Amino acid sequence: MPDIRVLDKKGVTLRKAMREDGSALLKSFKGEVPNDETLMSIYKAMLCTRVMDDRMLKLQRQGRVAFVGTSTGQEAAIHASAAAFGKDDWIYSALREGGVTIQRGMPIQEYVAHMFGNAEDSAKGRQMPNHFQCAEVNFPSWSSVLGTQLPHAVGTALAMKARGEKNVVLAYTGDGATSSCGFHSAMNFAAVGNAPVVFVIIDNGWAISVPSSKQTASSSFGAKAKAYGMPGIDVDGNDAVAVFDAVQEAAKRARAGGGPSLVALRSYRMGGHSSSDDPTRYRDDEEVKYWSQRDPLLRMESFLTKKGLLSEAQRQELSTALVDEIKAAIDHAEQVGDPELESLVTDVYAVPPKHLTRQVIDALRIVAEQGDAERMQGKFPL
Amino acid sequence: MVQAINDGLRSIMKEDESVLVMGEDVGPKGGVFLATENLTKEFGEDRCFDTPLSEDGIIGVGIGMAMNGMKPVCEIQFQDFIFPAFDQIVSEAAKMRYRSGGQYTVPMTIRTPYGGGIRGGLYHSQSGEAYFAHTPGLKVVIPSTPYDAKGLLIASINDPDPVLFMEPKALYRAFRQEVPEGVYEVELSKTREVTPGGDVAVFCYGAMVPVCTEAAKRVKESRNKDVRVVDLRTLMPLDEESVLQAARDCGRVVIVHEAPRFCGYGAELSALIAEHAIETIEAPIKRVAGFDTPFPNTLENYYLPDARRVLDAIEEVLDF
Numbered sequence: 001m002p003d004i005r006v007l008d009k010k011g012v013t014l015r016k017a018m019r020e021d022g023s024a025l026l027k028s029f030k031g032e033v034p035n036d037e038t039l040m041s042i043y044k045a046m047l048c049t050r051v052m053d054d055r056m057l058k059l060q061r062q063g064r065v066a067f068v069g070t071s072t073g074q075e076a077a078i079h080a081s082a083a084a085f086g087k088d089d090w091i092y093s094a095l096r097e098g099g100v101t102i103q104r105g106m107p108i109q110e111y112v113a114h115m116f117g118n119a120e121d122s123a124k125g126r127q128m129p130n131h132f133q134c135a136e137v138n139f140p141s142w143s144s145v146l147g148t149q150l151p152h153a154v155g156t157a158l159a160m161k162a163r164g165e166k167n168v169v170l171a172y173t174g175d176g177a178t179s180s181c182g183f184h185s186a187m188n189f190a191a192v193g194n195a196p197v198v199f200v201i202i203d204n205g206w207a208i209s210v211p212s213s214k215q216t217a218s219s220s221f222g223a224k225a226k227a228y229g230m231p232g233i234d235v236d237g238n239d240a241v242a243v244f245d246a247v248q249e250a251a252k253r254a255r256a257g258g259g260p261s262l263v264a265l266r267s268y269r270m271g272g273h274s275s276s277d278d279p280t281r282y283r284d285d286e287e288v289k290y291w292s293q294r295d296p297l298l299r300m301e302s303f304l305t306k307k308g309l310l311s312e313a314q315r316q317e318l319s320t321a322l323v324d325e326i327k328a329a330i331d332h333a334e335q336v337g338d339p340e341l342e343s344l345v346t347d348v349y350a351v352p353p354k355h356l357t358r359q360v361i362d363a364l365r366i367v368a369e370q371g372d373a374e375r376m377q378g379k380f381p382l
Numbered sequence: 383m384v385q386a387i388n389d390g391l392r393s394i395m396k397e398d399e400s401v402l403v404m405g406e407d408v409g410p411k412g413g414v415f416l417a418t419e420n421l422t423k424e425f426g427e428d429r430c431f432d433t434p435l436s437e438d439g440i441i442g443v444g445i446g447m448a449m450n451g452m453k454p455v456c457e458i459q460f461q462d463f464i465f466p467a468f469d470q471i472v473s474e475a476a477k478m479r480y481r482s483g484g485q486y487t488v489p490m491t492i493r494t495p496y497g498g499g500i501r502g503g504l505y506h507s508q509s510g511e512a513y514f515a516h517t518p519g520l521k522v523v524i525p526s527t528p529y530d531a532k533g534l535l536i537a538s539i540n541d542p543d544p545v546l547f548m549e550p551k552a553l554y555r556a557f558r559q560e561v562p563e564g565v566y567e568v569e570l571s572k573t574r575e576v577t578p579g580g581d582v583a584v585f586c587y588g589a590m591v592p593v594c595t596e597a598a599k600r601v602k603e604s605r606n607k608d609v610r611v612v613d614l615r616t617l618m619p620l621d622e623e624s625v626l627q628a629a630r631d632c633g634r635v636v637i638v639h640e641a642p643r644f645c646g647y648g649a650e651l652s653a654l655i656a657e658h659a660i661e662t663i664e665a666p667i668k669r670v671a672g673f674d675t676p677f678p679n680t681l682e683n684y685y686l687p688d689a690r691r692v693l694d695a696i697e698e699v700l701d702f
Binding site for chain 1: 402428433434436438439441442443444445446447448449450451452454466469470473474477478479480481482483484485486487518519521541542543571619620622623
């Protein structure tokens with residue numbers, strides 16, 4: 001067998017709850033299984049993300065959206081962790097957790113509008129696709145710089161603590177950004193300030209083409225917590241029950257005033273880094289094959305079926321309903337035009353200063369005299 | 383000035399519970415320049431607290447607080463130490479309102495002492511205002527008097543956008559001025575006419591204001607010419623109208639700053655005047671600036687513009 005990334009790393013104990021085929025809970029598991037309603041809501045969110053990613057990737061191939069970063073293979077890690085947080089808690093995301101907006105109640109239409117960057121996009125077409133945000137569900141966007149959102153999460157947690165609220169913050173990062181200064185600053189500030197925040201590392205094996213083994217010499221990502229003075233744990237990230245249990249435990253601790261925790265979810269990025277990355281250039285097919293046999297969605301379906309919560313007919317029904325709703329959202333989004341040219345200079349400051357007003361007036365004059373600017377033909381490289 | 387800043391912080395903290403102060407040594411010690419003296423004692427550790435030695439952490443955590451209803455005043459001990467936080471300031475604080483379509487905002491103030499004159503060498507003397515004035519979404523404010531320092535600081539803290547508040551450390555204890563008690567604001571993006579005059583307009587800010595005022599006095603004595611010294615006070619967004627008005631009224635312009643000349647703030651000011659008021663300009667626009675070198679230690683008095691060098695430039699534009 002070639003030297004590929006596998007689930008269990010020598011010397012690291014992962015918390016696990018269910019068998020790898022999802023057929024039953026492990027006897028050794030002593031944690032908390034989510035109630036049936038929570039299990040089903042996690043599953044629906046996982047399914048939505050899978051269906052959405054498939055659809056968006058197809059649109060990208062057809063040239064209808066510019067860029068997609070998929071979550072395929074990481075759905076349990078993403079949605080079972082988010083399920084441990086309430087509506088007044090805040091969630092700071094990294095690249096692949098955008099589906100959590102929908103899980104927390106943002107309409108699918110809004111998600112799709114952002115992918116198109118059209119006039120209905122809540123970011124007014126200012127960000128690349130896949131930088132989701134929604135203030136109504138307390139979900140700010142990440143920045144492409146990576147790791148920068150982690151200190152923000154700590155600041156928000158400290159603000160909540162200062163006001164005596166019981167809310168907590170979830171801060172996501174990938175394995176790559178654990179090497180960033182933002183990760184270090186955030187972990188350190190959080191522990192020193194006893195901030196009510198849960199750091200969740202979704203270790204999907206790859207930061208574009210660099211394997212996670214080249215991000216750290218620590219025995220595991222969970223082990224990093226120790227030096228900062230907070231609890232850390234490594235979890236099978238494709239096991240929705242284990243993920244929920246570990247993250248819920250950390251969230252409870254934070255809510256009770258016990259401070260921050262680190263939860264490292266070991267998972268796998270099944271696709272490329274994004275729609276324009278070709279992972280066959282740098283990783284072994286055997287590795288992809290190994291992880292495709294550990295699909296978190298199939299595992300969850302098997303678990304729910306065995307529990308009597310899901311039938312094949314129901315699965316079909318849910319899937320079809322999602323496909324239809326997403327299709328309708330796409331049809332609508334393609335009818336909506338670009339944001340107004342005037343929006344180019346709003347939201348830089350609360351009130352546009354005169355020089356910005358002058359600049360947009362000039363741009364409008366040139367449009368009136370010479371027509372619209374030509375659309376750029378360049379393609380995003382990553 | 384440093385007492386006025388301390389008084390400004392105390393006044394606004396009394397009035398607004400969402401204002402809090404954080405940074406290195408701002409707690410019991412009261413800051414290395416004593417700008418935050420007694421604030422922890424008066425308001426408690428929740429409102430004024432020491433942080434780990436981590437500039438990007440200070441600003442990043444401040445951003446997260448500001449996004450969640452607080453008005454943090456983050457201190458960066460010396461402006462020279464701000465660069466580890468450059469990404470958080472430029473890519474995060476400054477862009478948050480824009481990139482979220484107005485859903486999230488960062489009403490944060492970053493206080494930082496800048497500039498030379500204390501024998502601080504390379505890393506306790508720099509003037510980095512141009513890096514930040516170049517960043518859309520950020521406001522850059524520099525006071526030159528105790529009265530303005532307090533009023534502009536309170537206006538910055540109350541402003542809905544992130545403000546970099548750069549304090550000329552050379553003026554911290556340079557002269558005394560009575561300031562009103564309690565909360566008052568000096569409006570941002572408004573220049574101040576320091577001396578009236580119609581012969582030459584001298585634009586400056588921070589520690590260069592008294593330098594230019596002294597040069598103006600010498601020109602009056604030696605040539606009986608009236609120099610209008612204009613203190614910009616807010617570099618971004620600039621009070622363009624007042625700048626252009628002064629340039630048009632005088633027809634001769636000198637711009638003074640401590641920072642290196644190349645791509646310095648004076649370059650933008652010069653271009654602005656050339657673009658909008660060229661028809662009234664009677665002499666080349668002159669800049670007096672720091673050398674295009676790192677900041678020196680022993681020879682800092684030659685590096686920094688002083689009244690001699692400003693006078694030299696004023697005479698040059700008068701004689702053109």
